[in-house]
Amino acid sequence: MAAGSNTEDYPQEIDEQLTGFDSSVSSVKTMLEKLMSMPRNDLLQKLDPLDQAKLDLMSAYTLNSLFWMYLVTQGVNPREHGIKQELERIRTYMNKVKEITDRKKAARLDKGAASRFVRNALYNPDEKESRKKAADTTPDTLKAKRSKQS
Numbered sequence: 001m002a003a004g005s006n007t008e009d010y011p012q013e014i015d016e017q018l019t020g021f022d023s024s025v026s027s028v029k030t031m032l033e034k035l036m037s038m039p040r041n042d043l044l045q046k047l048d049p050l051d052q053a054k055l056d057l058m059s060a061y062t063l064n065s066l067f068w069m070y071l072v073t074q075g076v077n078p079r080e081h082g083i084k085q086e087l088e089r090i091r092t093y094m095n096k097v098k099e100i101t102d103r104k105k106a107a108r109l110d111k112g113a114a115s116r117f118v119r120n121a122l123y124n125p126d127e128k129e130s131r132k133k134a135a136d137t138t139p140d141t142l143k144a145k146r147s148k149q150s
Contacts, residue, residue, distance in 0.1 A: 028066075050097065053093075057090060057093055057094050061091070061094070064086050064087050067083055
């Protein structure tokens with residue numbers, strides 16, 4: 001806030017809110033200066049398409065939020081202005097990008113491993129004996145048994 005401001009002219013609650021608003025505006029200004037210091041084309045070339053979409057959405061949301069704040073300072077109700085629908089539209093796209101990002105991070109299912117886990121979890125000792133008996137009755141094993149007996 002200004003160095004020579006007199007806090008006795010308005011209530012303490014407003015002073016706290018104005019101080020918070022001033023620090024928020026300063027942090028937004030710092031971030032925008034970092035963003036604007038590099039040419040946009042150079043920045044976009046370094047990013048993959050998903051990060052480019054995130055950057056574009058963040059930029060659009062930031063500008064529309066700043067316009068929302070401007071409308072409030074001018075005494076216009078932004079909830080009755082078209083800016084509300086624009087912010088909702090951008091938020092919808094942000095959620096879509098978040099879903100794509102979450103899908104990329106999601107664990108993949110190894111179907112072969114899962115079926116082995118299930119098969120072994122459902123192990124039945126009787127099945128093993130029946131498989132062993134079935135293997136003993138195949139034509140090759142019968143010939144081998146006959147040759148051993150001879």
